[in-house]
Amino acid sequence: MPRSAGRGGPASAFHRVADALDLLARVLAGAGLVGIVLVIAVQVLFRYVLDQSLAWTEEASRFLLVVASLMAITVAHRRLMHAGYSSAVTRLPTSVRRAVIVVVDLITVAFFAVVGLSSRNLIVVGLDSQAPATGIPMAAIYLVFPVFAVVGIVFSLEHVALHLTGSADELLSADESRAVVEEAAAATETTTATAERSRE
Numbered sequence: 001m002p003r004s005a006g007r008g009g010p011a012s013a014f015h016r017v018a019d020a021l022d023l024l025a026r027v028l029a030g031a032g033l034v035g036i037v038l039v040i041a042v043q044v045l046f047r048y049v050l051d052q053s054l055a056w057t058e059e060a061s062r063f064l065l066v067v068a069s070l071m072a073i074t075v076a077h078r079r080l081m082h083a084g085y086s087s088a089v090t091r092l093p094t095s096v097r098r099a100v101i102v103v104v105d106l107i108t109v110a111f112f113a114v115v116g117l118s119s120r121n122l123i124v125v126g127l128d129s130q131a132p133a134t135g136i137p138m139a140a141i142y143l144v145f146p147v148f149a150v151v152g153i154v155f156s157l158e159h160v161a162l163h164l165t166g167s168a169d170e171l172l173s174a175d176e177s178r179a180v181v182e183e184a185a186a187a188t189e190t191t192t193a194t195a196e197r198s199r200e
Helices: 010-049 057-078 094-126 138-142 144-164 174-199
Strands: none
Touching (some): 057 144, 094 138, 094 144, 138 144
């Protein structure tokens, strides 16, 4: 995710917060994946080498998968790495295209907010229950949902801020970048052709 250099004040502080959350999300996603590999390796070792089966490994790997997946979603969201249907958007004028992207990001903020608010009930219920195999309090597992929501909201608002402050080119996806390049090339060709006709 490119950053706007030389920007001070609240905007700079906001981007530093986003960078810190990005680091947190990447660490949690990476730790989750490493944990899954280790847990499954332990299970394979015990089941096929020591002829024993551990009860907690399957449950632990599921929990780690949830953490890794949700954190990876936020990391990909900040970098615009998700699949999308941008062919129609790239044909719009630049100002309209940016407005559409801002609206989409605001809808994304609403989605993350719903996830975060809805997770409160899960956490409350989880205070009185534990995972059967690992004994982990379910409230601790459910905490990943508000973390996911907060990180996603910050990244979406960062996108909106960059668009509204004239830094929207930093957020163009690959398809949108090609559209902008093609648009600029077409404008250059038109200008060149006009200049050549005027000289004639």
